[in-house]
Amino acid sequence: MLGLTKKDSTLLLVVFGLVMLAPFILNPFPEGSAMAQFNAGYPDLMQRFLIFGIFAIGFNLLFGLTGYLSFGHAAFLGVGSYAAIWSMKLVTLNVIPGILLAIAIAGAFSLLVGFVSLRRSGIYFSILTLAFAQMSYALAYSVLTPITGGETGLQIKNTDNPLFGALNPGEIGRANLFGLEMNSSFELNVGNWLFTFNLGYYIAAVFMLIAFYMSIRIFRSPFGMMLRAVKSNQQRMNYTGLTPKRYTLSAFVISGMYAGLAGGLMVAMDTQVGPERMFWTASGEVVIMTILGGAGTLMGPVLGAGFIKYLENIVSKINKDILHEWFAFLPDGLEDVLVTMVYPFVGKGWHLTMGILFMLVVIFLPGGLVEGGQRMAKLFRRNKAADAQDAASKPAE
Amino acid sequence: MDQIIVQILNGLDKGSAYALIALGLTIIFGTLGVVNFAHGALFMMGAFCAVVTSKILSASHKVVDPTRTDFLGNPMQVDTFYVQDFFGMAAGQAIMDWAVPIAILFAIPVMILVGFAMERGLIKHFYKRPHADQILVTFGLALVIGELIKYFFGANPIQTPAPPAFTGSLDFGVFLGYEANTIMYPYWRLIYFFFSAIIIAAVFAFLQFTTFGMVVRAGMADRETVGLLGIDIDKRFTFMFGLAAAVAGLAGVMYAPIVAPNYSMGLDFLVLSFVVVVVGGMGSLPGAVAAGFLLGILESFASMPVMVDLLPGINQIIIYLVAIVILLTRPRGLMGRKGVMED
Numbered sequence: 168m169l170g171l172t173k174k175d176s177t178l179l180l181v182v183f184g185l186v187m188l189a190p191f192i193l194n195p196f197p198e199g200s201a202m203a204q205f206n207a208g209y210p211d212l213m214q215r216f217l218i219f220g221i222f223a224i225g226f227n228l229l230f231g232l233t234g235y236l237s238f239g240h241a242a243f244l245g246v247g248s249y250a251a252i253w254s255m256k257l258v259t260l261n262v263i264p265g266i267l268l269a270i271a272i273a274g275a276f277s278l279l280v281g282f283v284s285l286r287r288s289g290i291y292f293s294i295l296t297l298a299f300a301q302m303s304y305a306l307a308y309s310v311l312t313p314i315t316g317g318e319t320g321l322q323i324k325n326t327d328n329p330l331f332g333a334l335n336p337g338e339i340g341r342a343n344l345f346g347l348e349m350n351s352s353f354e355l356n357v358g359n360w361l362f363t364f365n366l367g368y369y370i371a372a373v374f375m376l377i378a379f380y381m382s383i384r385i386f387r388s389p390f391g392m393m394l395r396a397v398k399s400n401q402q403r404m405n406y407t408g409l410t411p412k413r414y415t416l417s418a419f420v421i422s423g424m425y426a427g428l429a430g431g432l433m434v435a436m437d438t439q440v441g442p443e444r445m446f447w448t449a450s451g452e453v454v455i456m457t458i459l460g461g462a463g464t465l466m467g468p469v470l471g472a473g474f475i476k477y478l479e480n481i482v483s484k485i486n487k488d489i490l491h492e493w494f495a496f497l498p499d500g501l502e503d504v505l506v507t508m509v510y511p512f513v514g515k516g517w518h519l520t521m522g523i524l525f526m527l528v529v530i531f532l533p534g535g536l537v538e539g540g541q542r543m544a545k546l547f548r549r550n551k552a553a554d555a556q557d558a559a560s561k562p563a564e
Numbered sequence: 565m566d567q568i569i570v571q572i573l574n575g576l577d578k579g580s581a582y583a584l585i586a587l588g589l590t591i592i593f594g595t596l597g598v599v600n601f602a603h604g605a606l607f608m609m610g611a612f613c614a615v616v617t618s619k620i621l622s623a624s625h626k627v628v629d630p631t632r633t634d635f636l637g638n639p640m641q642v643d644t645f646y647v648q649d650f651f652g653m654a655a656g657q658a659i660m661d662w663a664v665p666i667a668i669l670f671a672i673p674v675m676i677l678v679g680f681a682m683e684r685g686l687i688k689h690f691y692k693r694p695h696a697d698q699i700l701v702t703f704g705l706a707l708v709i710g711e712l713i714k715y716f717f718g719a720n721p722i723q724t725p726a727p728p729a730f731t732g733s734l735d736f737g738v739f740l741g742y743e744a745n746t747i748m749y750p751y752w753r754l755i756y757f758f759f760s761a762i763i764i765a766a767v768f769a770f771l772q773f774t775t776f777g778m779v780v781r782a783g784m785a786d787r788e789t790v791g792l793l794g795i796d797i798d799k800r801f802t803f804m805f806g807l808a809a810a811v812a813g814l815a816g817v818m819y820a821p822i823v824a825p826n827y828s829m830g831l832d833f834l835v836l837s838f839v840v841v842v843v844g845g846m847g848s849l850p851g852a853v854a855a856g857f858l859l860g861i862l863e864s865f866a867s868m869p870v871m872v873d874l875l876p877g878i879n880q881i882i883i884y885l886v887a888i889v890i891l892l893t894r895p896r897g898l899m900g901r902k903g904v905m906e907d
Contacts, residue, residue: 236696283892289695290599291891294842297835298884305884310877447835451703458700511715519715522707529701530689 175383178465182379186372189213190362197359204489205481210352210365212480214436216473217371218429221378223456223468225425228382229418230454231463232391234398235285238293238450239300242280243423245307245445247273247430249314252321252440259331260323260340262349262370266431273427274420281419285412288401300450307442320441342435344370349435367436374432378425383465385421394418455525461535470536478517485513566737566746571864573736577753577822579860580760581607584815585837586844586852587764588808594784594847595801598687599695601702604834605709606809609678610816611825612713613671615722618663621647662727664821671817672810679809683802706830714827721824726752756818763814764853767807771849780804784847839887845900855898859883 171179185192194208207213226240247269254265284295307315315321325339334340342349349367356362385391393414396404401411434440443449452475460471490509494502512520532539585607592600624643632640648656659666686705690698725731730751737747771777783790783797790797816825823829837856844855865871866882878885890897 234694234696236699283888287891287895290699290846291842291895293699294838295888295891298839298887301835302881302884305880306877309880448831454700454703516711516715519708519711522704522711526701526704526708529697529704530686533693533697 169380171383172387175387179376179380179383182466182469183376186217186376189216189372190364190368194360194362198361199359204484207477207481208362210350210363210368211436212476213365213368214371214432215476215480217368217375218432218436219453219456219472219476220469221375221432222426222429222453223460223472224378224382225422225429226453227422227457227462227464227468228385228394228425229422230457231467232386232394232398233415233418235288235415235419236293236454237284237296237419237422238447238454239280239296239298240422240426240453241447241449242300242303242445243273243277243426244430244433244449245303245440245442246276247427248434248440248444249307249321249430250427251431251434252323252438253314255323255329255340255342255434255438256321256327257329259329260343261331262342262344262431262435265342266374266428266435269431269434270424270427273430274424277420277423277426278416281416281423285415285419297447297450300445301447304442304445304447307445315442316440318442320439322439342438371432371436374428378428379465379469386465390414390417455521457535459525459528459535461537464534464537467535467537474536475521478521482513482520483515483517487514566742567868569736570747571868572861573747573749573753575861575864576757576857577860578863579857580757581815581819581833581856582837582840582860583853583856584760584763585812585833586840586856587767587849588812588815589837589841590844590847590849590852591767591804591808591811593841594849595780595804596683596687596691598690599698599702600687601699601834601838602682602705602709603702603808603812604830604832604837605706606675606678606812606830607816607819607833608713608825608827608830609709610671610675610813611724611820611829612717612816613674613813614664614667614724614817614820615717615825617667617670618660618724621645621660621663621666661729664724664726664817667817667820668814671813675810675813676806678813679806680802682809683805687805706834710827710830717827719827721826723824724820726821730755752821756822759818760815763811767811768849770807776800776803836883839883843887843890843897845897848897848899851897851899859886862886 169176169179190208190213192208193213194206196202196206207216222240222244226237229240230236250272251262251265251269254268255262258264280296280299284292284299287295308317311317323340323342327340328334328336329340344366347366349370350365352363352365354361354363385394393404393409396409397411397415404411430444433444456471456475457468458471459474460469461467487506487510490506490513491502494505497505510516512523528535532542534541585603588606589600589603592598592603622645624645626641627644628639629642630639632642634640645656645660647659650656651659682705686701687698690701733748733750734754735744735747736749738744771781779790779795779797780800783795783800787797819825836859840855840859841852843859844851844853862882863879867879871878894900
């Protein structure tokens with residue numbers, strides 16, 4: 168299917184199914200129940216899953232395949248966001264041109280940064296990308312204020328009148344897709360459950376599926392093979408008469424375009440941009456997502472992005488009262504002890520949980536959650552196989 | 565001219581902090597070959613050593629003072645500091661005022677122990693893994709340490725004042741024949757500069773003039789041969805890690821009065837000191853120190869109003885700009901050695 172092997176087609180279909188049915192899958196608990204706060208099926212968060220999924224997929228194309236660790240990827244996301252919002256402010260409130268422009272501008276910017284940074288490798292490359300990203304952040308924050316809005320960032324205001332907007336004077340434009348507003352949703356009530364199907368989410372879903380499909384194609388292509396060769400032995404590649412830089416630069420630009428797409432989608436969903444989107448901690452976050460999920464795997468970055476965003480939005484909301492409610496069945500003393508022990512890791516302390524998990528993954532599971540899953544599956548299979556062998560080798564009595 | 569002197573002075577204290585952190589980073593890289601992204605966190609832990617010391621020293625208990633009454637007519641309760649109980653009023657007050665310098669004594673053993681624990685517990689297992697893994701795991705550690713500090717000390721900066729004897733400024737211009745009040749320089753920053761100069765000199769002297777230091781330098785040049793000579797080089801490298809941690813910690817202790825410590829200062833300094841290390845040349849100790857001061861001074865020059873008018877925003881990006889230019893023109897940094905992280 169679509170030029171994929173059977174296994175990859177199945178993977179793509181599974182992802183397609185998961186993404187399309189996410190409003191159901193992420194909303195397993197009925198409204199008003201004690202567990203309802205674990206529902207992740209609201210549009211805002213689901214969009215984030217997809218957008219950061221795209222961002223991480225793109226980062227993975229660079230880091231997972233070539234091994235070049237960029238610490239400045241958020242800059243491309245930020246540049247894409249600024250491009251998209253200007254397209255909406257000046258040209259049209261339709262999101263498609265904005266997103267395309269975001270991809271193009273982020274691609275051009277990453278070509279520039281990549282051309283310079285890729286002259287070095289290893290830690291030097293990381294520092295160079297970090298330096299470029301921090302420079303973009305500092306400039307967006309201060310000098311480029313006419314373009315970036317400085318500290319306050321950019322929003323769509325009632326004074327903006329796009330070329331193809333057809334707005335009444337004083338009306339605040341809203342992002343739309345050929346007239347359909349991004350935040351329009353269809354709500355479905357089934358019993359106690361409320362499922363929200365949001366237009367913005369499905370637009371992001373289409374882009375994410377395309378991005379995922381392209382990443383599978385790149386992974387399986389001769390080009391992807393070359394990128395892996397860069398990671399395993401660049402010198403040997405040189406001796407064979409190939410130019411590694413050409414491949415790494417292409418990978419860098421592609422991954423920058425993915426970041427631009429993510430930035431454009433972010434603006435499409437929520438029409439505002441601020442420079443903090445380019446700060447180096449944002450670059451660090453995508454690194455964490457990718458490694459946590461599994462660098463160099465197809466599903467890893469998506470899983471990692473979902474995992475981190477879930478922690479950030481759901482686990483961070485757990486407070487002491489909720490913990491007391493959970494452990495209410497225990498005797499009082501024990502309850503207090505447990506609450507005190509768990510509390511630092513949830514709520515505002517979710518960063519701590521993330522840091523510890525990240526360290527554990529780097530130390531014990533260099534392949535990330537995906538490798539963890541594979542190991543479990545293997546263990547399970549081996550046990551089964553061993554059982555079968557035992558059964559076979561026992562002489563029948 | 566006086567403007568230039570002011571900027572050089574202003575750059576010195578920040579430059580000293582960069583130089584100390586970069587020195588520690590380079591020691592770790594040169595000996596163990598590990599890229600330690602948690603070094604900023606060590607700097608921050610040093611600053612929090614100062615916070616903890618000053619909290620411990622100002623621990624107090626309430627004592628009922630029968631001679632005075634509060635506004636309801638009850639005997640008044642007065643906060644009494646334990647140090648004043650032990651050492652008398654005046655001496656106790658002096659000890660509390662001098663909390664930051666006293667914290668140095670507390671920070672050295674603590675930071676060396678932290679360094680040992682980090683190296684033996686975590687980093688030891690990463691010698692054979694790629695540099696990217698080392699960066700990632702220490703980056704994770706930096707996040708965890710930062711969050712722990714945030715959990716125990718809260719997210720707000722904690723003011724830790726310098727001893728009252730050092731508040732105020734030195735009229736530096738008078739020494740150079742300028743009129744009074746043209747060049748003012750806070751005493752504490754001057755002390756910070758001398759302090760870091762002493763530490764840097766001590767580290768270099770230790771490496772240059774002691775047998776231990778000689779063995780360590782030999783190990784940096786050729787670890788295997790030193791090992792073959794029957795020297796337990798690993799143990800010495802672990803000690804060097806502890807030393808590097810202590811240097812970062814001391815930089816942090818003394819920096820606490822300049823910038824109130826908070827949980828994110830480690831990461832802020834980390835990024836800049838990495839740039840410093842790379843500019844100085846990976847693995848070169850003099851390079852790290854020189855680049856630290858150079859970038860600190862360049863940064864303060866770039867914040868001069870003249871420069872900002874000329875090139876808007878230059879004060880924000882100067883360090884990164886210099887790093888990019890140097891990396892592209894002198895790939896090994898200012899004083900990088902051949903063969904260190906060349907690939």
